Amino acid sequence: xxxxxxxxxxxxxxxxxxxxxxxxxxxxxxxxxxxxxxxxxxxxxxxxxxxxxxxxxxxxxxxxxxxxxxxxxxxxxxxxxxxxxxxxxxxxxxxxxxxxxxxxxxxxxxxxxxxxxxxxxxxxxxxxxxxxxxxxxxxxxxxxxxxxxxxxxxxxxxxxxxxxxxxxxxxxxxxxxxxxxxxxxxxxxxxxxxxxxxxxxxxxxxxxxxxxxxxxxxxxxxxxxxxxxxxxxxxxxxxxxxxxxxxxxxxxxxxxxxxxxxxxxxxxxxxxxxxxxxxxxxxxxxxxxxxxxxxxxx
Amino acid sequence: xxxxxxxxxxxxxxxxxxxxxxxxxxxxxxxxxxxxxxxxxxxxxxxxxxxxxxxxxxxxxxxxxxxxxxxxxxxxxxxxxxxxxxxxxxxxxxxxxxxxxxxxxxxxxxxxxxxxxxxxxxxxxxxxxxxxxxxxxxxxxxxxxxxxxxxxxxxxxxxxxxxxxxxxxxxxxxxxxxxxxxxxxxxxxxxxxxxxxxxxxxxxxxxxxxxxxxxxxxxxxxxxxxxxxxxxxxxxxxxxxxxxxxxxxxxxxxxxxxxxxxxxxxxxxxxxxxxxxx
Amino acid sequence: xxxxxxxxxxxxxxxxxxxxxxxxxxxxxxxxxxxxxxxxxxxxxxxxxxxxxxxxxxxxxxxxxxxxxxxxxxxxxxxxxxxxxxxxxxxxxxxxxxxxxxxxxxxxxxxxxxxxxxxxxxxxxxxxxxxxxxxxxxxxxxxxxxxxxxxxxxxxxxxxxxxxxxxxxxxxxxxxxxxxxxxxxxxxxxxxxxxxxxxxxxxxxxxxxxxxxxxxxxxxxxxxxxxxxxxxxxxxxxxxxxxxxxxxxxxxxxxxxxxxxxxxxxxxxxxxxxxxxxxxxxxxxxxxxxxxxxxxxxxxxxxxxxxxxxxxxxxxxxxxxxxxxxxxxxxxxxxxxx
Numbered sequence: 001x002x003x004x005x006x007x008x009x010x011x012x013x014x015x016x017x018x019x020x021x022x023x024x025x026x027x028x029x030x031x032x033x034x035x036x037x038x039x040x041x042x043x044x045x046x047x048x049x050x051x052x053x054x055x056x057x058x059x060x061x062x063x064x065x066x067x068x069x070x071x072x073x074x075x076x077x078x079x080x081x082x083x084x085x086x087x088x089x090x091x092x093x094x095x096x097x098x099x100x101x102x103x104x105x106x107x108x109x110x111x112x113x114x115x116x117x118x119x120x121x122x123x124x125x126x127x128x129x130x131x132x133x134x135x136x137x138x139x140x141x142x143x144x145x146x147x148x149x150x151x152x153x154x155x156x157x158x159x160x161x162x163x164x165x166x167x168x169x170x171x172x173x174x175x176x177x178x179x180x181x182x183x184x185x186x187x188x189x190x191x192x193x194x195x196x197x198x199x200x201x202x203x204x205x206x207x208x209x210x211x212x213x214x215x216x217x218x219x220x221x222x223x224x225x226x227x228x229x230x231x232x233x234x235x236x237x238x239x240x241x242x243x244x245x246x247x248x249x250x251x252x253x254x255x256x257x258x259x260x261x262x263x264x265x266x267x268x269x270x271x272x273x274x275x276x277x278x279x280x281x282x283x284x285x286x287x288x289x290x291x292x293x294x295x296x297x298x
Numbered sequence: 299x300x301x302x303x304x305x306x307x308x309x310x311x312x313x314x315x316x317x318x319x320x321x322x323x324x325x326x327x328x329x330x331x332x333x334x335x336x337x338x339x340x341x342x343x344x345x346x347x348x349x350x351x352x353x354x355x356x357x358x359x360x361x362x363x364x365x366x367x368x369x370x371x372x373x374x375x376x377x378x379x380x381x382x383x384x385x386x387x388x389x390x391x392x393x394x395x396x397x398x399x400x401x402x403x404x405x406x407x408x409x410x411x412x413x414x415x416x417x418x419x420x421x422x423x424x425x426x427x428x429x430x431x432x433x434x435x436x437x438x439x440x441x442x443x444x445x446x447x448x449x450x451x452x453x454x455x456x457x458x459x460x461x462x463x464x465x466x467x468x469x470x471x472x473x474x475x476x477x478x479x480x481x482x483x484x485x486x487x488x489x490x491x492x493x494x495x496x497x498x499x500x501x502x503x504x505x506x507x508x509x510x511x512x513x514x515x516x517x518x519x520x521x522x523x524x525x526x527x528x529x530x531x532x533x534x535x536x537x538x539x540x541x542x543x544x545x546x547x548x549x550x551x552x553x554x555x556x557x558x559x560x561x562x563x564x565x566x567x568x569x570x571x572x573x574x575x576x
Numbered sequence: 577x578x579x580x581x582x583x584x585x586x587x588x589x590x591x592x593x594x595x596x597x598x599x600x601x602x603x604x605x606x607x608x609x610x611x612x613x614x615x616x617x618x619x620x621x622x623x624x625x626x627x628x629x630x631x632x633x634x635x636x637x638x639x640x641x642x643x644x645x646x647x648x649x650x651x652x653x654x655x656x657x658x659x660x661x662x663x664x665x666x667x668x669x670x671x672x673x674x675x676x677x678x679x680x681x682x683x684x685x686x687x688x689x690x691x692x693x694x695x696x697x698x699x700x701x702x703x704x705x706x707x708x709x710x711x712x713x714x715x716x717x718x719x720x721x722x723x724x725x726x727x728x729x730x731x732x733x734x735x736x737x738x739x740x741x742x743x744x745x746x747x748x749x750x751x752x753x754x755x756x757x758x759x760x761x762x763x764x765x766x767x768x769x770x771x772x773x774x775x776x777x778x779x780x781x782x783x784x785x786x787x788x789x790x791x792x793x794x795x796x797x798x799x800x801x802x803x804x805x806x807x808x809x810x811x812x813x814x815x816x817x818x819x820x821x822x823x824x825x826x827x828x829x830x831x832x833x834x835x836x837x838x839x840x841x842x843x844x845x846x847x848x849x850x851x852x853x854x855x856x857x858x859x860x861x862x863x864x865x866x867x868x869x870x871x872x873x874x875x876x877x878x879x880x881x882x883x884x885x886x887x888x889x890x891x892x893x894x895x896x897x898x899x900x901x902x903x904x905x906x907x908x909x910x911x912x913x914x
Binding site: 222 | 307308310311313314315317318319320321322323324325326328329331332333335336384387388390391392394395400401403404406407408409410411412413414415416417418419420421422424425426445448452476477478481482502505506507508509512513533536537540541548551552555558559562563566
Binding site for chain 3: 355
């Protein structure tokens with residue numbers, strides 16, 4: 001009798017664990033299905049035009065996502081470009097040069113604090129401090145001094161993804177086997193040479209994966225971007241011009257889409273964001289896990 | 299490959315080190331500027347009235363943000379209610395059955411879930427909860443935030459339990475303690491600090507989220523404890539007030555930013571304290 | 577540990593019980609144009625009656641959409657629903673006018689105090705055909721003013737908005753090219769310019785950007801001490817936007833359902849870009865407000881808004897309803913079912 005009850009609990013416990021774990025997968029599947037079903041009206045009515053169209057015109061019922069796709073790609077790639085020197089430096093700083101000093105803990109805290117600031121506060125700061133600053137740069141350059149626009153959004157985004165990609169790259173750099181490094185040092189290599197010819201080549205796939213994950217994060221970032229990008233539904237005319245990203249247009253128009261196709265089109269944008277992030281995350285995680293296993297088996 | 303040109307090699311070495319140093323330190327500048335503005339504009343707004351009163355309509359001075367403070371606490375509470383237990387159980391599963399095929403898919407799902415943009419989570423919460431219930435509500439906001447917390451808690455629980463020495467579990471099992479009791483009464487309490495850290499991390503991640511609340515929690519000018527009604531939250535208030543043209547509101551927005559950042563930083567300090575004790 | 581859990585449970589229970597004790601609570605959403613007016617009205621109404629009204633200014637388009645979804649008790653819009661829109665709603669929707677507002681062209685051009693514009697110039701600014709402040713056509717309208725050689729930045733609404741609807745309705749009436757290229761609506765495909773969310777967002781953007789011009793509700797320009805333009809009306813007079821000039825324009829025969837456009841008015845001294853703003857409810861209130869008490873509270877609120885509430889309009893730079901409109905609205909409110 002006693003063992004029966006015990007066994008019952010035992011099985012129940014294991015089953016509970018499994019149920020919760022499977023629930024997470026169901027949740028993810030549910031998210032995908034929900035987005036797919038709810039965007040069907042747009043998929044049916046707009047068809048391929050949705051991904052090739054350059055016009056987003058709710059009055060005429062034309063929904064072409066190109067302006068937002070371009071806006072998203074430009075802002076996130078520019079942000080990535082700006083952030084790479086910083087994130088890589090920090091990763092090398094913390095992962096190799098100044099591993100356990102008091103100074104590295106200062107830098108670590110800076111990165112953590114940057115990661116802790118909410119998106120909406122970045123946007124607030126961007127709107128009131130960064131945008132006037134960018135505008136003051138634009139006036140002497142002879143560019144229409146909007147201040148808000150793709151460039152401001154990319155700057156804020158860069159700041160937001162540095163902590164993320166830095167911590168990913170740092171982990172990877174720290175995993176580089178020390179016997180490799182020590183061998184190089186014993187041959188008389190300088191630190192730069194070790195970095196250039198041993199660490200970076202060895203960790204490159206991992207760093208690439210970290211950067212990919214940071215890109216995924218930048219593409220989905222909403223609030224800060226919405227607040228400083230200028231919200232124009234046209235294809236951005238220049239790096240300093242106003243634009244909109246897929247995420248920011250959802251934030252702007254979701255509560256007010258008056259007809260079914262408009263709402264569905266916004267959800268379809270969400271669906272693409274979802275698919276893109278799933279792909280980016282799966283690939284990124286796959287590379288990193290492969291990298292980790294390789295280093296551990298060596 | 300490396301010709302012995304010592305001076306040049308040394309210069310390169312120093313230059314690269316200098317660059318790495320420079321870029322790392324440069325990053326402190328934007329942080330300082332942000333904190334400077336938030337503190338400068340926000341600290342002056344802090345007062346008892348600010349913390350305990352409701353907002354006033356435009357044009358009347360004074361007023362506070364008590365509804366947003368309470369709202370944020372309620373939203374985070376609702377999110378924790380489901381995501382913490384679920385995250386812990388899933389985390390245990392991953393650490394115990396980590397090498398099975400199912401577990402690999404589960405882990406992938408959790409990691410992907412972590413990467414989903416918050417605005418997409420907002421859409422889903424809108425469709426699932428707001429449309430089903432027929433109105434905006436605190437619950438829908440809590441569901442959205444919960445979905446964002448879940449992966450953080452799951453992954454940190456997994457990490458924590460993996461770090462607990464196998465011998466502990468084996469000793470307990472060898473003494474004849476059944477498996478489920480071993481997990482619940484030996485392993486979980488041992489890893490409590492780590493799990494707590496995960497929960498706090500999750501909370502500080504979602505406490506500042508705005509995008510998924512735009513069309514779920516929706517906002518309210520009143521104090522509200524009824525979770526089936528729309529509710530205000532700090533990030534939502536910051537968004538609305540910062541984009542408004544009224545200077546009084548912008549001031550309140552800075553105050554709210556100061557408060558929100560302080561809350562999140564305090565949480566991360568507590569998290570650190572907990573980790574250190576471990 | 578156990579004790580504190582108990583205390584927490586009791587606290588939580590009391591919280592839930594007290595909050596579920598009945599007090600009428602209404603949720604509305606929509607137009608940002610009358611937001612300051614509604615915020616004041618609803619706060620006063622709460623003091624008087626204890627009825628909580630949560631109004632979120634998400635834009636007229638949003639107000640209509642959320643009413644259609646029945647996620648709010650009432651909507652608010654500065655653009656009346658078209659016949660097609662009315663048909664698509666799940667029940668018969670009634671428009672209750674609440675006040676009048678003027679849409680002004682606010683600008684940020686230090687040193688130029690009283691800008692004068694006419695219909696063509698406004699249309700061409702927003703079409704992108706006039707792109708510098710020293711354009712000869714602006715100069716011709718403002719002979720004395722020292723217009724700088726500065727890029728002109730136009731700012732418009734990024735969300736679906738009744739303000740946009742009033743503004744584009746005006747441009748649609750006065751400019752042929754506008755009608756062909758852009759048209760009128762709550763959100764249109766702007767050929768140029770920056771977008772910002774809400775009247776508040778546009779005002780904020782204009783204040784931030786030197787050389788910008790955009791359309792906002794009069795009250796927002798006044799409250800923010802922004803400069804705004806004098807506009808030439810149909811009879812050729814240059815009219816400074818004001819409550820009086822808007823009321824003059826509103827002096828038209830109102831149809832029984834109160835859906836009427838007053839842009840490009842015939843009145844000699846009427847300001848040409850203005851309009852009514854409406855609260856939207858289902859004639860059968862129960863469609864969006866299932867609880868009887870709440871439905872009753874809603875109809876009482878509507879009646880208060882068109883009568884006693886009007887007293888607050890002027891202090892907030894809105895024109896109160898003309899007596900004839902109040903009569904029409906009274907009739908409509910009496911047809912509400914709950």
